[in-house]
Amino acid sequence: MTTSGIKQRQRWMGVLARASGEAIATRLEAVGPLPAHERLRGPETGLVMVRGRAGGDGAPFNLGEMTVTRCAVRLGDGVVGHAYVAGRDARQAELAAVADALLQGARRDAVMAAVVEPLAAAQRAADEAEARKAAATRVNFFTMAAMR
Amino acid sequence: MSGLLPGFADPVLDAQACFRAVLDAMSRPGRVVRLGEGLRPPAPLSAAAAAVLLTLADADTPLWMEAGEDAAAWVRFHCGAPLVAEAAHASFVVASGGAPSLMALEAGSDEEPQRGATLILEVSALVEGEGWRLSGPGIAHEHRLSVAGLPAGFAAAWAANRARFPRGVDVILCSGARLAALPRTVAIAEGEARSVNRDGDNNAIAEGEARSVNRDGSSRAIAEGEARSVNRDGDNNAIAEG
Numbered sequence: 001m002t003t004s005g006i007k008q009r010q011r012w013m014g015v016l017a018r019a020s021g022e023a024i025a026t027r028l029e030a031v032g033p034l035p036a037h038e039r040l041r042g043p044e045t046g047l048v049m050v051r052g053r054a055g056g057d058g059a060p061f062n063l064g065e066m067t068v069t070r071c072a073v074r075l076g077d078g079v080v081g082h083a084y085v086a087g088r089d090a091r092q093a094e095l096a097a098v099a100d101a102l103l104q105g106a107r108r109d110a111v112m113a114a115v116v117e118p119l120a121a122a123q124r125a126a127d128e129a130e131a132r133k134a135a136a137t138r139v140n141f142f143t144m145a146a147m148r
Numbered sequence: 149m150s151g152l153l154p155g156f157a158d159p160v161l162d163a164q165a166c167f168r169a170v171l172d173a174m175s176r177p178g179r180v181v182r183l184g185e186g187l188r189p190p191a192p193l194s195a196a197a198a199a200v201l202l203t204l205a206d207a208d209t210p211l212w213m214e215a216g217e218d219a220a221a222w223v224r225f226h227c228g229a230p231l232v233a234e235a236a237h238a239s240f241v242v243a244s245g246g247a248p249s250l251m252a253l254e255a256g257s258d259e260e261p262q263r264g265a266t267l268i269l270e271v272s273a274l275v276e277g278e279g280w281r282l283s284g285p286g287i288a289h290e291h292r293l294s295v296a297g298l299p300a301g302f303a304a305a306w307a308a309n310r311a312r313f314p315r316g317v318d319v320i321l322c323s324g325a326r327l328a329a330l331p332r333t334v335a336i337a338e339g340e341a342r343s344v345n346r347d348g349d350n351n352a353i354a355e356g357e358a359r360s361v362n363r364d365g366s367s368r369a370i371a372e373g374e375a376r377s378v379n380r381d382g383d384n385n386a387i388a389e390g
Contacts, residue, residue: 038154039154040153040154041225072152
């Protein structure tokens with residue numbers, strides 16, 4: 001896979017990981033009947049250690065553990081899709097893995113247009129609404145150095 | 149690459165059942181157990197060898213195998229075991245006819261004999277009741293096992309392996325969904341079927357084993373019977389509620 005291919009896959013995997021299972025299911029229905037898939041692994045829930053670093057030159061430390069559900073599926077044509085999502089939503093993980101497999105196959109453009117782009121737009125809109133709400137409460141501090 | 153194949157259908161219960169089967173095989177050397185039925189491993193791996201790997205191999209057990217890229221990808225995905233280039237550094241070695249010599253594998257030390265490697269050897273057939281005469285811990289008198297498709301000079305290498313006890317290598321023989329184990333304590337004597345009487349005895353032993361299998365079956369039937377009685381209780385409750 002080329003670097004741009006990896007970038008694109010990272011993007012759609014990120015979008016799918018942030019979307020709810022309901023939302024992915026609704027969008028996937030629009031694509032048409034889903035191909036049969038078999039589970040290679042999971043969906044199973046476990047913990048991953050999130051590591052942090054204080055500043056650019058700080059020593060890495062363990063921030064804490066995070067609940068993650070992962071799933072790997074294989075479509076009939078042998079394409080394997082993976083998903084790692086935060087939380088315990090097994091359905092989301094499985095659907096995200098199916099979508100990941102579809103996005104690597106011939107129906108990529110259709111799935112991209114029907115599933116990933118609308119979900120990404122909804123997530124962007126939600127982020128912007130949140131940012132606007134936060135911005136409305138912004139307080140500017142300044143020093144009145146010029147006043148005598 | 150043909151794409152990954154699935155592992156155990158139920159990872160927890162299947163791995164527990166396989167662990168029990170391997171434990172039985174190790175504690176009764178030469179006894180053939182069945183495991184891994186229903187498993188579809190990538191091409192050169194047998195179902196039994198794949199089940200053993202899924203059960204025992206993990207990120208802490210370096211693995212050496214020569215089964216090709218598909219099998220390597222499958223093991224990496226399902227077991228997470230690191231694949232090493234040198235068989236001498238591996239805890240598990242999966243091999244068939246061209247297996248590395250027993251003496252070349254990790255044998256542990258006198259202080260830590262448990263570090264000895266386990267060789268999972270793919271063979272073409274395992275037949276009880278003929279061939280080798282096995283004796284040692286776990287065998288009352290002797291157990292007969294015939295193995296087809298072993299690497300050349302295996303019996304001699306085994307004698308040398310056994311001589312360095314407590315150090316040594318344990319061997320698991322796999323053929324399809326059948327498995328027999330040779331822990332390092334077992335002594336192998338080449339035996340040929342000479343007298344008719346002995347053959348008769350062996351057949352009797354085989355029949356005894358068949359009966360014990362039946363006994364297992366009947367115990368399962370009893371378990372099912374209990375399940376049914378629970379159902380009946382459920383019905384009673386339903387009636388009482390009605």
